[in-house]
Amino acid sequence: MPDLGKYAFHVLASYGATGLVILVVIIWSYLKHERARKTLLSIEEKVNEK
Amino acid sequence: MAISIESLSVSRGGVNLLQGVDIELENGQAGILRGPNGVGKTTLLRALAGLQPVESGTIKCSLEDICYSGHADGVKPTLTVQENLEFWANIFGSPSISEVAEKFMITDLLNSKVGNLSAGQKRRVGLARLGLTGRQIWLLDEPTVSLDETSVKIFGNIIKAHLLEDGCALIATHIDLGLENKAQIIDLLKYKATSGKLSNSNEAFL
Amino acid sequence: MSFWEYANPVKFLNLSGALLPYFSIFAAITIIAGISWGFFFTPDDYKQGATVKILYVHVPSAFVAINAWFMMLVASIIWLVRRHHVSALAAKAAAPIGIAMTIIGLLTGALWGQPMWGTWWEWDPKLTSFLILFLFYLGYIILWAAVEDPDTAADLTSILCIVGSVFAVLSRYATNFWNQGLHQDASLSIDKEEHVADVFYYPLIVVMAGFVLLFVALVLLNTRSEIMKRRAGAIMARSRM
């Protein structure tokens, strides 16, 4: 761990904020993708049964 | 040939409504579009007027000859009848309002505000625009809505006169306008798209 | 075989499904490698001290924020010209990622600005134009959400994107003119990497590449979601008839 001196808060907060936002976007995109995939699968199944 | 439509296909709301529509109208001839609600009468007329893209097929008739009249009248309630008609006359570059007003029996209404007219009178003002355009092909979507019996008869006569002057009209209506042998009844039900056909834009995802 | 073949939504689904894992893994590796290099193995700046490390998140996110809009512009034009659905949906998919990167750029900019300028917020032309970029993204996303018919929405947002680009560039010049860079600092400047010493520059390039890969992976993922939603809608519409 490098010594960040008096700027430790700013540097770590920057990395933290970046990580957090990116994580939120990744999770959000992933959940949306899963939801879309499941809806599509269930609809395709229903149509095939008919 | 005034209008020539060949294997036209139109969609609304992502679903194909009509396909393979073939309509041919000569000058001096009227086409009456029939069919249940939602079959695509309005969509077809709007497509012909160039307001809506078509999916496939060809329409042969020049857009400059077309005069479209939809459900709404396009008249302003705060202006007088005269002012409303003057506006449309200027847009289409035709001079004489009084003649047209006479034809559509609204001469004595000219100075009243449209906002004070009854629905039927308002409709007549809206239709008077047809006479002002000086265009050959009238596309009319339910023109007789809120017209009483006498007004319908008058309107029927106006269309007849228009046909006699080599005009042409395509009308979506359930009412008999008394056009007799000049009218060609077109039942849109037989062009109804086969079940399960979507618009091109939706088909791309299948 | 033409590139445009993949404009077919179903083909695109198959291709993107195969590519997505690679992009995700490469993005993760590159970002972790670049960030570790920059964070642990670079010295402090003689002037800015340890805050220079914020460079490795601030610059890549700002870079992606701007270029995401540029990608949306290109995709919008392709949609308007060639009517490929994938293109329109890719533009839609990129917007949330762009706005997230803009937020990161603003947050890290403020966190960097506080020790350097002594204030969290400074109406510096660059920070201000990022705030404006944020507004443009917001309008674009809200317009997509407000229009029901997907093709109409795609058309309207595409034209908004083109017009917005013109006005975004104008705004950029306007902010420059309005506050003539009281705080121009080479290492703070996004488009002047050449002023950054090599020792900071190389890890920065790695992180930037990582962010671009991440952006591509997320756009692929979101475009897939959009395509699947449209496909589900189309199948529903067909079975309802």
Place this chain on the structure above:
Amino acid sequence: MIALIIRDLRISVRAGGGFGLSLAFFFIIVIFFPFAIGPDLDLLSKVAPGTLWVGALLACLLSLERIFALDFEDGTLDLLATSSLPLESVVISKALVHWLTTGLPLVLLTPFFGILLGLQNSNIIFLIISLIFGTPALSIIGTFGAALTAGMKRGGLLLSILVLPLYIPTLIFGAEAARRGIQGFETQNSILLLLGVSLLSWAILPFAAASVLRINLR
């Protein structure tokens, strides 16, 4: 085109046409600023250019929704789109009418409002010049926004969110020109840039707005 302009002007001055509403709104904004900031004329005269510019911008925004909404509802736009008048001309006419009924009266009333905010007579001229060059851009940009949201229910708020970012360059250059003039700096650059933004907007936006209208009509 002239017929359309005359008709719209007529409608706007008739009862319920909305003429004067945005002026009243502008007036209220301007007198609310002293209430909020305090009666110190020195301070007020410093923020006057910005206040008047933001006020003008908001007053403009308020009247945008009317530009196409009524014509869309009563079918006039359908009929205009099928007439021989190109939609580009319709857009230009609409923007012109909007400017004549909103922008121009604002410019004419500015001297009066400037006095309320403690501006010297010699300084008001800069405000007037910047508003004369800037308000046409506000009108055409707003018309583009109105075309985008034509036919949308509850389009008003969306319209503001879409249009305000597009107003930024005009606001910055316009307010900058007024501020510089009042502080005695040279104003030529900012006025020219403001004029440039206006001309550019009038050159490209009629086409964008017309194509957007066509999309919304189908």
